[in-house]
Amino acid sequence: MNATASSNRRSYEQELAPHVEKQWAEAFIVELRLQGVSGKNLGAALAEVDSHCADADESARQTFGDPAVYAKSLQLPTDPANSPRATVIRLIPTAVQIIGFMTLIRASPSYVSGDPVAITAGDVGMFAILVGAVVVFAWQIRPLTNLVLRRPVVATAGLMAVMLVMLLPLVLWQHPIAEFAVLSAVSFGVVFLLVGTVWEVARVRTEAAEEQISRPLDSSEELERRRRFELRMNYLRIFIFPVIAAVLIGATVLLS
Amino acid sequence: MITTQDWPAEWLRGVLELCVLRVLADGPTYGYQISARLASGGLGTVKGGTLYPLLKRFEEGGRVQTEWLPGDGGPGRKYYTLTDHGREVLAERSAQWRAFTQMTETMLEHAPQKEQT
Numbered sequence: 001m002n003a004t005a006s007s008n009r010r011s012y013e014q015e016l017a018p019h020v021e022k023q024w025a026e027a028f029i030v031e032l033r034l035q036g037v038s039g040k041n042l043g044a045a046l047a048e049v050d051s052h053c054a055d056a057d058e059s060a061r062q063t064f065g066d067p068a069v070y071a072k073s074l075q076l077p078t079d080p081a082n083s084p085r086a087t088v089i090r091l092i093p094t095a096v097q098i099i100g101f102m103t104l105i106r107a108s109p110s111y112v113s114g115d116p117v118a119i120t121a122g123d124v125g126m127f128a129i130l131v132g133a134v135v136v137f138a139w140q141i142r143p144l145t146n147l148v149l150r151r152p153v154v155a156t157a158g159l160m161a162v163m164l165v166m167l168l169p170l171v172l173w174q175h176p177i178a179e180f181a182v183l184s185a186v187s188f189g190v191v192f193l194l195v196g197t198v199w200e201v202a203r204v205r206t207e208a209a210e211e212q213i214s215r216p217l218d219s220s221e222e223l224e225r226r227r228r229f230e231l232r233m234n235y236l237r238i239f240i241f242p243v244i245a246a247v248l249i250g251a252t253v254l255l256s
Numbered sequence: 257m258i259t260t261q262d263w264p265a266e267w268l269r270g271v272l273e274l275c276v277l278r279v280l281a282d283g284p285t286y287g288y289q290i291s292a293r294l295a296s297g298g299l300g301t302v303k304g305g306t307l308y309p310l311l312k313r314f315e316e317g318g319r320v321q322t323e324w325l326p327g328d329g330g331p332g333r334k335y336y337t338l339t340d341h342g343r344e345v346l347a348e349r350s351a352q353w354r355a356f357t358q359m360t361e362t363m364l365e366h367a368p369q370k371e372q373t
Contacts, residue, residue, distance in 0.1 A: 019331065047324075047332060048287060052304050054330045055288035063304040073309040216324035217332035 015226070016043070016213060017050035024060040024067050025049075029213070031071035034142045036082030039213040045074055047215040081210060088138045090207075093199035095134065100192025101241045102127075107185040108249060112256035117185040118176035125169025133162055189245075197242055204234045263300060274353055275299060276310060277338065277346040280320060286333040287311065311336060319345055 013025035020028075025046060032042045049070075053060050064070045080086070107117045137144055148155040180188075208227055272294075279285065279293045287308060294302050314320045319342035327333045338346070 044324075044334075048308060048334050049304070051286070051327065051331045051333050052288050052291075052308075054327070055333075056291075056304075064308075065303065065305040070305050070309075073305065074312050075309070076312075215332070216334070217326060 012226075012229070016215065017046050017053075019050045019054040020046070020060045024064075028060075028067040028071050030145075031068040032076065034145055035071070035076065036078040037076045038079035038081070039211055041076050041079075043213040043215040043218075045071075045076060046213070047217075084139045084141070087141060088135060090203070091134060091138050093196050093203055095131070095196070096192055097196030097200060097238075097241045098130075099127075100189045100194070100196055101245050103185060103189035103192065104245045105248060107182060107189060108252045110182045110185070111249065111252055114182060116179040116181055119178045119180065120170070121173035121175060121177050122170040124177070125173060126166050129162075129166045129169070133166075193242055193245060197238060200238050201235070204231065204238065208234070268299065268302075271353075272299075272302065272306070273310060274346070274349050276307070276314075277319070277342060277349070280336055280338040280342065281346055284323075284335045284337040286335050288333075290336075314342065318342075 011022055013020070013022050013029065017025045028046060028049070029042065032045065037045075049060055049064060052063065056063060060067070106119075106123065109115075110117050144155075147158070208231055212223070212227055212230060214223055275294055275297070276290060279290050279297075285293075287304065290311075291302050291304070291307055294300075311320070314336070315322055318339060320336040321339055323335050323337070324332050325335055
């Protein structure tokens with residue numbers, strides 16, 4: 001059995017800290033990520049917990065208590081690369097992807113009919129609310145993620161309220177303000193989707209090493225193996241938009 | 257043999273920093289070993305949630321230097337070594353503590369005793 005096969009069966013947290021309960025490690029990582037602590041400092045803090053639990057033969061919860069409280073008590077420095085401004089900038093390639101994706105979906109009824117794609121005032125309003133919501137989320141990522149983790153019912157109700165507000169312009173303002181030929185709309189969507197996808201792949205490849213959680217005694221092989229695993233997870237997230245767009249467009253054309 | 261009592265928590269909070277510095281004065285050591293030394297010294301169990309934030313503050317304050325070394329067949333360990341600044345703090349606080357306990361003892365000696373009937 002090789003190391004890769006064995007590590008595939010363990011969760012990411014168990015691989016980083018095999019002597020720490022998975023849920024404890026997960027909550028500890030989330031809390032420090034929310035605080036904007038670098039992957040290097042996070043890895044060192046988790047490795048020390050793992051080392052203590054292995055020596056003491058005790059659970060992390062027994063000796064370190066609540067993971068979020070312990071994470072806060074360490075008062076680790078915030079990495080400038082994780083500032084709210086940097087987080088918003090990091091989201092730009094995904095936003096470009098989403099614009100391309102939504103354009104292609106919006107234009108889908110016209111693929112077969114060949115009618116022009118009408119953009120309504122409601123489309124613009126919905127898009128403005130969406131951009132605003134993403135910026136607010138990125139800027140207030142810590143309190144909002146705390147809300148999702150600690151009061152999921154309130155968070156879900158809040159998300160549904162935002163979605164309802166996003167739909168309101170579509171219902172209220174249905175008059176077209178511009179029309180585009182199908183070819184123009186599809187070209188715009190494809191270009192944005194491709195540019196966003198390539199940009200995000202490049203960003204993830206460049207920044208993956210900086211964002212990666214590394215333990216002080218990790219060998220370069222271990223780091224490289226985990227970097228590849230994290231890259232694969234990121235690729236799944238990135239390529240989901242072009243794949244869904246291709247499937248939806250294909251299905252629309254085939255079923256018409 | 258030193259026996260462990262249930263010391264009042266506020267006493268432990270006050271003395272923990274000094275005791276950890278004293279353990280570190282014996283040479284480079286790691287978190288679990290510090291906690292074991294505190295327990296065998298009679299201080300009781302000091303939880304990781306209390307000890308490691310204190311060690312982190314020592315590190316930030318330049319009282320200790322740290323180094324990660326491979327463990328004995330287990331995960332790596334972070335070793336803490338007292339710096340010259342840490343030794344100065346230990347000497348200063350030890351002197352203060354002795355003066356403080358002496359003063360407390362004097363006060364207790366002169367406290368009025370309950371009359372026996």
